[in-house]
Structures are given as C-alpha cells and as structure tokens.
Amino acid sequence: MLANTWTFTQRELKSYFNSPVAYVILTLFLLISGWFFTAGLFLVNQADLRDVIAIIIPLIFLFFVPAITMRLIAEEKKSGTLELLVTMPVRDVEIVLGKYLAALGLLASALLLTFAYPLTLSILGDPDRGALIGGYFGLVLMGGSYLAIGMFTSGLTHNQIVAFITGFVLIFAFFMLDKVLVFFPGPVASVLEYLSVSYHFENIARGVLDTRDLIYYGSLITVFLVLAVRTLESRKWR
Amino acid sequence: MIEVKNLTKNYGPTKAVDDVSFTIPTGEVMGFLGPNGAGKTTTMKIITCFMPPTDGQVLVDGHDAADESLSVRRKIGYLPENNPLYSDMNVLDYLTFIQRLRSIPKSEHAQRNRRMVDMCGLGEVVRKDIGELSKGYRQRVGLAQAMVHDPEILILDEPTVGLDPNQIAEIRDLIKELGRAKTLVLCTHILSEVEQTCNRVLIINRGKIVADGTPNSLRAAARGQDRIFVEVKGPSNEIRAALESLPGAARVATPDGSGVGDGRFIIETAAGHDLREQVFTLIRDRHWILLEIRREAVRLEDVFRQLTSSS
Numbered sequence: 001m002l003a004n005t006w007t008f009t010q011r012e013l014k015s016y017f018n019s020p021v022a023y024v025i026l027t028l029f030l031l032i033s034g035w036f037f038t039a040g041l042f043l044v045n046q047a048d049l050r051d052v053i054a055i056i057i058p059l060i061f062l063f064f065v066p067a068i069t070m071r072l073i074a075e076e077k078k079s080g081t082l083e084l085l086v087t088m089p090v091r092d093v094e095i096v097l098g099k100y101l102a103a104l105g106l107l108a109s110a111l112l113l114t115f116a117y118p119l120t121l122s123i124l125g126d127p128d129r130g131a132l133i134g135g136y137f138g139l140v141l142m143g144g145s146y147l148a149i150g151m152f153t154s155g156l157t158h159n160q161i162v163a164f165i166t167g168f169v170l171i172f173a174f175f176m177l178d179k180v181l182v183f184f185p186g187p188v189a190s191v192l193e194y195l196s197v198s199y200h201f202e203n204i205a206r207g208v209l210d211t212r213d214l215i216y217y218g219s220l221i222t223v224f225l226v227l228a229v230r231t232l233e234s235r236k237w238r
Numbered sequence: 239m240i241e242v243k244n245l246t247k248n249y250g251p252t253k254a255v256d257d258v259s260f261t262i263p264t265g266e267v268m269g270f271l272g273p274n275g276a277g278k279t280t281t282m283k284i285i286t287c288f289m290p291p292t293d294g295q296v297l298v299d300g301h302d303a304a305d306e307s308l309s310v311r312r313k314i315g316y317l318p319e320n321n322p323l324y325s326d327m328n329v330l331d332y333l334t335f336i337q338r339l340r341s342i343p344k345s346e347h348a349q350r351n352r353r354m355v356d357m358c359g360l361g362e363v364v365r366k367d368i369g370e371l372s373k374g375y376r377q378r379v380g381l382a383q384a385m386v387h388d389p390e391i392l393i394l395d396e397p398t399v400g401l402d403p404n405q406i407a408e409i410r411d412l413i414k415e416l417g418r419a420k421t422l423v424l425c426t427h428i429l430s431e432v433e434q435t436c437n438r439v440l441i442i443n444r445g446k447i448v449a450d451g452t453p454n455s456l457r458a459a460a461r462g463q464d465r466i467f468v469e470v471k472g473p474s475n476e477i478r479a480a481l482e483s484l485p486g487a488a489r490v491a492t493p494d495g496s497g498v499g500d501g502r503f504i505i506e507t508a509a510g511h512d513l514r515e516q517v518f519t520l521i522r523d524r525h526w527i528l529l530e531i532r533r534e535a536v537r538l539e540d541v542f543r544q545l546t547s548s549s
Contacts, residue, residue: 003341004341007335007338011324011327011335015326018326019326079323080318081322082322083288084316085339087288087311087318088311088339089308236289
C-alpha cells in the first residue's frame with residue numbers, strides 16, 4: 001500500500017520539478033508573499049507577518065491550489081494513461097493518495113521557502129512563536145483541504161481548464177462561507193460557519209490548537225479524497 | 239487461461255458486447271478480429287479489469303476479474319488501444335516506474351530494463367523523453383511496458399497501428415517470438431497480422447462472435463471453394479463460355495466484377511477441385527494464348543468480409 005503510494009508521489013514530484021510548473025508556482029508564490037512582507041518592512045518600517053499569513057497567503061492559495069491540482073487526474077484521463085494505471089495491480093486509493101501527497105509536497109516546499117520571513121523577524125525582534133507555528137500549521141491544513149478539493153474537481157473532467165475553474169469555484173465557496181453569514185438566520189449561520197475553512201484557520205492561526213478544528217480539516221480532506229477516488233471509479237458506472 | 243462467460247456490456251442503449259463466450263487456453267496465440275467498433279476493445283477492457291461487464295463473468299486462471307481484480311491484473315500484461323504513455327518521462331524511468339507498480343524487487347529493475355531494451359530494440363533511445371520518440375519507438379516502449387514483468391498473459395490491442403511496413407514486420411516478429419511462451423491475445427482489424435501470427439482466430443461483429451477456429455479451418459468453412467485465376471489472349475466471350483462449360487467450374491467471374499471480359503477470369507470451383515490441368519488443355523486445344531494461371535486459396539480477408547459485411 002505505502003510502497004505504491006510513494007511510487008506515485010515520486011513520479012508526480014518529478015513531473016512537477018522536471019517541468020516549469022513547480023518553478024512558476026514557487027516563484028510567483030514567493031514574489032507575491034515577499035512583496036507584501038517587504039513592503040511593510042521598508043515602507044512602514046514595521047516587520048509583521050500576521051497579514052501575510054492570515055490574509056495574503058490564503059488568497060494566493062485560492063488560485064495556486066487549483067493550478068497545482070488541475071492536471072493530476074484530468075491529464076491522465078485525457079491522455080489515456082489512466083487506463084494503464086488502473087489496469088496495474090494498484091488500488092485506486094493509492095493512485096489518489098500518491099498524487100495528493102506530491103501536491104502537498106509542492107505546497108509545503110512553497111511554504112518552506114517563506115521561512116525566510118520569520119527568520120528575518122527573529123533577527124529584527126522577538127516574534128510570537130506560538131502564533132507563527134500555529135499560522136504555518138493552519139496554512140498547511142488549509143492548503144491541504146484545498147488540494148483535496150482540487151483533486152476531486154480534476155477527476156471530474158479530462159479538461160484541465162475545466163478542472164481549474166471548477167476547483168477554484170468550489171474552493172472559493174469554502175473560503176467565502178464565513179463571510180456571508182450576515183445573510184443567514186442564526187442556526188444556518190452557525191452551521192455555515194463551522195463548514196467554513198477560514199473560520200477554523202483563524203482559530204489555529206491564533207495559536208490555539210483545538211481538536212474540533214483538526215477534526216474539521218481531517219474530515220474535509222478525507223471526504224474530498226474519497227470523492228476523488230470515486231471519480232476514478234466512474235469509468236465503471238458507464 | 240482466460241474464460242469469458244456470457245459477457246454483455248451496454249453503453250446506455252447500445253450493446254457493445256452481446257452475450258459473448260469463449261475460452262483461451264494457456265499458451266495459445268489468439269487473434270481477436272473485428273471491424274472498428276465491433277466490441278474488441280470493450281472486451282479487452284473488461285478482461286483487464288478496466289471496467290466491469292453489465293452481465294457475465296471473466297475468469298483469468300480461475301480468478302474472477304470483478305472480485306479478485308488485483309490478482310487478475312498481476313497476471314496480465316496489457317498494451318491498451320492507442321498506447322498511452324507518459325510523454326514527460328524517459329524510457330528507463332518509465333519502465334522502472336511500471337516495475338515498481340508491478341511490485342518487482344528493486345534488485346531486478348536494472349536487469350529487466352536491460353532485457354526489455356534488448357528485446358524491443360530500444361537501445362538508442364533509453365535516455366530520451368518518451369514525448370520525443372517516433373511512433374515506432376513509442377509502440378515498442380508500450381510493448382516493453384506490457385512485458386516487463388514477464389506476464390503469463392499478454393493482451394495487445396492493435397499493436398501495429400500507425401507503423402510503417404518495416405516496423406510492422408519487426409513488431410510482428412516480436413509477437414511471434416512471444417507467442418511461443420505465453421498466452422497472447424492480439425486485437426486487430428488487420429488480417430495479415432492474424433494469418434501470420436495466430437493459431438486461433440475469433441471474429442467478432444456487432445458485439446457477437448461470428449467465427450471461431452484456426453485460420454485454416456475458417457478458410458475452409460468459407461463458401462467451400464477454391465479459385466483459379468487465368469489471363470488468356472483471345473476472344474473474351476468465347477473463352478468465357480468455354481470456361482463456364484468446364485465440368486467442375488461453379489462460376490466464372492471477372493476480377494473487376496464487370497462481367498465484360500478483358501481476358502482475365504476467376505473460376506470458382508468446389509473445394510479441393512483443381513481445374514488447372516483442364517483449363518490449360520482447353521486453352522491449348524483452342525489455340526488461344528495462356529498468359530497467366532494461378533490457384534488462389536480463399537483468403538482470410540474474404541472470410542472476414544463475408545462474416546462482417548453489413549448486409
């Protein structure tokens with residue numbers, strides 16, 4: 001089980017880094033987040049990561065995550081290699097999980113490269129470690145959930161553009177849920193709030209680790225990965 | 239051994255495969271023949287566990303393709319239709335990737351890669367990205383992929399499509415060689431391929447099996463006749479009448495089917511009746527000039543046409 005998953009992870013990582021995909025994504029990610037960090041640093045003379053972690057990077061994720069995931073299954077469907085994979089002695093779960101871990105690896109390396117900012121912070125002053133660690137941890141969970149959603153939409157189609165757009169819309173919906181609460185009556189609003197990715201992210205980013213938030217992200221990721229596996233099986237329903 | 243029992247596959251209202259049953263014993267090279275869209279590929283996709291049948295059952299060495307799909311997939315090497323490949327991988331990486339998915343121990347990877355490279359003639363391109371390869375090389379990479387784990391059963395769906403004649407001959411030789419050791423299913427609509435490589439032919443049309451036998455037995459069953467081709471210099475109508483009057487000649491036709499003689503005729507006879515001697519004597523006695531005479535065995539192509547033409 002693990003061996004096959006790892007085989008897929010390695011292949012996808014190689015494929016990301018052998019093509020411009022990884023470099024374009026990493027460069028743009030660093031450019032945008034770096035701009036907002038250093039702008040504050042030089043213009044206002046204030047070194048602050050809070051906005052970068054809480055606002056900027058979650059916004060970047062909205063576009064970058066579906067870009068990372070759009071080809072994962074859609075391309076296999078289009079080129080026919082999916083037929084090759086599913087006739088190998090491997091389980092559909094292993095295929096999805098392996099690809100998911102590769103996408104997570106790319107996302108994690110993007111976050112890892114931004115460690116330059118907290119390093120700068122700790123040279124200049126004494127940042128709140130808890131909030132920083134919580135912030136990064138929250139970003140991984142948030143990105144991980146978005147990636148699972150993106151994998152699912154990539155499996156729905158064999159067109160990468162369609163995968164990107166549907167992925168973006170679905171991710172955006174989860175992102176926006178807690179921002180439209182005023183339009184709903186109390187009980188509905190609290191349900192929507194619980195479903196919102198940003199709500200749980202804010203909890204963790206404050207440095208508060210609550211099992212409820214972890215369970216939320218865990219289930220969100222599981223649900224969408226299971227749905228992604230279902231999209232591979234859809235060939236059987238025709 | 240592959241046992242296919244009452245296999246049916248519907249795509250919505252269309253019946254792609256309709257109650258098909260057959261058995262392929264171990265070690266047989268079977269040609270699976272049919273026009274495009276007859277249900278060949280669908281049948282192969284069901285045997286290789288790509289999708290389940292609507293009804294019926296496939297057993298591979300006693301394992302059910304639906305319930306024990308992993309053990310079935312382990313036994314089979316499969317070259318899917320259109321030979322899908324990862325164009326961003328190089329040949330060696332790709333073969334290694336496939337071996338890892340096939341759970342072949344790492345210590346054997348290099349040796350198996352070398353074997354496949356030798357067998358399929360990939361020596362010049364091992365380090366190249368698959369996307370840069372010519373169609374012939376891509377096809378060989380696909381074959382190497384299907385064989386790298388030394389499967390007991392090899393299923394090749396149109397392995398020579400799009401190749402030039404030299405490449406076709408090479409791939410065919412390879413298939414012939416493989417056929418000696420393995421159960422091999424060759425899906426194709428190219429008849430000469432089957433004639434040259436298979437010891438059994440299954441013809442499928444519109445989802446149903448219309449013929450099953452050795453290439454020879456199929457030829458024998460077809461209309462039960464031999465044909466003799468002659469080209470004679472002389473008055474066409476007289477020659478035609480004379481040929482028709484020969485005892486044993488069932489029918490005389492012209493190759494272009496027009497009925498207007500240009501001196502070339504095809505004489506159809508009952509199977510095993512060799513009329514060449516009589517034809518020769520007749521033409522000599524009438525002092526016409528015989529330019530050409532040859533016996534034409536019924537070709538598999540004719541059998542195929544008869545069985546699958548849309549009439």
